[in-house]
Amino acid sequence: MRQEAIRLLQSGKTVVLVPTMGYLHEGHLALMREGQKHGDALIVSIFVNPKQFGPAEDLQRYPRDLDRDMTLAESVGVDVVFAPEARAMYEEGFQTHVDLELLPRHLCGPSRPNHFRGVATVVAKLFNIMRPQVAIFGEKDYQQLAIIRCMVRDLSFGTRIIGVPTVREPDGLAMSTRNTYLSEDERRSALSLSESLQQAQKAVAEGISDSADLTRSTSGLIGSYPHTRIDYVALCDPDTLEEVDRVDGPTLMALAVRVGGTRLIDNAILKPIED
Numbered sequence: 001m002r003q004e005a006i007r008l009l010q011s012g013k014t015v016v017l018v019p020t021m022g023y024l025h026e027g028h029l030a031l032m033r034e035g036q037k038h039g040d041a042l043i044v045s046i047f048v049n050p051k052q053f054g055p056a057e058d059l060q061r062y063p064r065d066l067d068r069d070m071t072l073a074e075s076v077g078v079d080v081v082f083a084p085e086a087r088a089m090y091e092e093g094f095q096t097h098v099d100l101e102l103l104p105r106h107l108c109g110p111s112r113p114n115h116f117r118g119v120a121t122v123v124a125k126l127f128n129i130m131r132p133q134v135a136i137f138g139e140k141d142y143q144q145l146a147i148i149r150c151m152v153r154d155l156s157f158g159t160r161i162i163g164v165p166t167v168r169e170p171d172g173l174a175m176s177t178r179n180t181y182l183s184e185d186e187r188r189s190a191l192s193l194s195e196s197l198q199q200a201q202k203a204v205a206e207g208i209s210d211s212a213d214l215t216r217s218t219s220g221l222i223g224s225y226p227h228t229r230i231d232y233v234a235l236c237d238p239d240t241l242e243e244v245d246r247v248d249g250p251t252l253m254a255l256a257v258r259v260g261g262t263r264l265i266d267n268a269i270l271k272p273i274e275d
C-alpha cells in the first residue's frame with residue numbers, strides 16, 4: 001500500500017483517504033463522494049480495528065462483507081481499497097500508541113476506556129502508510145473527529161481533515177453499521193435520539209438556555225421509549241468538549257444511549273437565538 005501511495009503521490013495526484021471499518025452504508029458513501037471533490041486518487045481503508053474495541057464490546061460480532069464493500073466502493077469511483085489483516089497492522093511486539101490528554105476524558109471516553117487511543121493509533125498508522133493530503137470523517141462520531149483534528153495538529157501530520165454532516169434515514173435515525181443489530185421494536189426506540197435532539201434544538205431556539213433543564217427534558221423523552229438506557233446526555237463546548245451550564249453560543253449536544261444491547265450515539269450543534 002505504501003508503494004502504491006508513493007506512486008500516486010509521485011504522479012502528481014492528490015491522495016484522499018476515507019478510513020472505515022467496512023460494512024459500508026450510505027453514510028460512508030457520502031464520505032467517499034465528498035472525498036472525490038478534494039483530490040484525484042481516492043483511497044478507502046476497510047479495517048475493523050481491534051484496538052478500539054473493549055473486551056466486552058462487539059469486535060467478533062461486528063458485521064463484515066468485503067465483496068459487497070468492494071462493489072459499493074467501485075460504484076462511487078474509489079480508486080484503491082486497502083483492507084489489511086489485523087496481524088499486518090499490529091505485528092508481534094507492537095507497543096506504540098497515540099494518547100491524547102484531554103479530549104478523551106469527556107463523552108464516550110469514560111465508558112469506553114482505550115477506545116480513542118485505539119482510534120488515534122490506527123488513524124496515525126493509516127496516515128503514515130498512505131500519506132494522504134486529505135482525509136474525510138463523519139460528524140456523527142463528533143468526538144472522534146475532534147480527536148483526529150487535534151492529533152493531526154499536535155503531531156504535524158499535514159493532512160487536511162474534512163468533516164461530513166451525518167447522513168440520516170428518512171425518519172431521522174443517524175446511519176450506523178450498528179443499526180443492523182436493532183430489532184424492529186428497538187429500531188423504533190432508536191428514533192428517540194434524533195427526536196430528542198430536534199426537541200432540544202427547538203427549545204434552544206425558543207430561548208431555553210439552562211443546560212440542566214435541557215438535559216432533563218432530553219433524558220425524559222429518551223426514557224419514555226422502551227428498551228432505552230442513557231449512557232450520557234451532554235451539553236458541551238464544541239471545541240474542548242467540556243460541559244457547559246448554559247447554551248450561550250453554538251453548543252454541542254451529544255447523546256449515547258443503549259437501545260436493547262446496542263450502544264448508539266448522535267449529536268447536534270444547538271444554536272441559541274441571536275440578540
Ligand code: PAF
Nearest residue numbers: 019020021049119122141
Ligand atoms: O469511524 C470509524 O469507522 C473508525 O473509528 C475509524 C476512523 C475507521 C478508525 O478505525
